[in-house]
Amino acid sequence: MISVKDVSYTYMTSTPFEKLALKNISFDVTDGEVLAIAGHTGSGKSTLIQIVAGLIDLQSGSVVIDDLPVADKKIRRLVGIVFQYPEHQLFEETVESDIAFGPKNFGLSDAEISARVEEAMRQVGLPAELKKVSPFELSGGQRRRVAIAGILALKPKYLILDEPTAGLDPLAKENLLKEIFGAIKKSGVTIILVSHNMEDIARFANRVVVLAQGKILFVGTPRELFSQNEILNRAGLEPPAVTQILRKLNITENALTIDEAEKIILKHCPRK
């Protein structure tokens, strides 16, 4: 479990540029869940995930991961983080060596490393014959998979994904989400998904934390969130398009997916 308590953070303290990024943030991440963190640019999402991953030192409050304080170096092996546009960080000559880079630094045996590379490639849906190919000859969607596989090969217990589908075309995005969430969830990894895409949150997250101007506005299920227009507005977020259509039809029921919306409309609207 990850337990975040009373975390506040200010950039450039005691200078004219002082900026409060987070204020009194508290929430838990339960093992096995997909927790979404939603919020507008500048809401504090990035600062928060970097604190949870131990990349920014705490100023106040506490973050405890499986009974370890976040400052303990051991948490680096528990928490993996995939940044936005992670494919920009690829640098090795082959897909295989890029994915193996992290496990090598962990000092694992060659046999263990190659087993992990293969498993990670399977999890992100990369065919094994791409192992010896340069990552720079792959498509954008495949490069993104290589980058994610590099983190999965570290076998983190907690995985932070920062806007994992930004910039991908609709098909690549759909495939990546389905494959990754399918494979990762099966392996029991707990996921923190940073996103402003309400459709993705509706489909994949069990719970969602909404941030605005460094404060938590809401913690609950996506379904609860989408019935709270005022919170969505304050956070600068849009409910899923299906929910917007139901609102215009004066239907108060909430739909998270197009399947649900179809059923609700069938129930409420007369066939002409």
Next chain:
Amino acid sequence: MIRVENLRHVYKSSSGDKVALDGINFSIDAGEFVAIIGTNGSGKSTLAKHFNALLLPTSGKIFVDGLDTSDEKNLWRVRENVGMVFQNPDSEIVAAIVEDDVAFGLENLGIAPEKIRERVDLALDAVNMSDYKKFAPNKLSGGQKQRIAIAGVIAMQTKIIVFDEPTAMLDPQGRREILSMVKKLHAQGKTIIYITHFMNEAAQAQRVFVMEGGRIIRDDTPREIFTDVREMKRLGFDVPIAAELAERLRQKKFKLPPKILTANELVEALK
């Protein structure tokens, strides 16, 4: 305004040649707003880079305002006609102060300083960023940076502006800002070519090109394209959610008018 004839583009590399564009033919009139959609690798960005001669055809021709882009003598005149805005604002911004960044292109054209001042002020005003002219670009949000990049193009006073996924890295509010900016420029008479993965953005253009495997496989109005729900899904595209929902309801024996595209149209038909 733009005429493309039998365009073919081949990328050469050590691991073999890759045909990125093949058999492309179309023309775009002055003042049109054309969206281009296609999966990653379908050739959209390669096509975009041909409009201002960042890339030249392997074979075939492109004429911008009658100028052949592959004729080196025309290079500067082509670029005076076509401005480009790319996906990542961070890789477009060159100066340490917003107004210097907007002025960068003009300085390279050798325009008189007082003229530059006037054009920069107008351009920043057009994107609602006048208050930020003395700011450092790194203090701005992604949407604001992208507006600065657009101001740079506005200041160049090109007739054509090509946007290559300008909203891909932005949040919903940033996306709305940029799209409304694009529509304003179109209303002022600019010719707009707008590449995007967001179908609701493409749906607001006058005309949509669908690209697949280096070819333009459809060229039609957004209504015709996005209400062809089954075909678009087969090709791997999203359609606006209202069009998809309308199609599903029709299969459940709802009598709905054909070609419903927007949420408002669907709601109207169901009431």
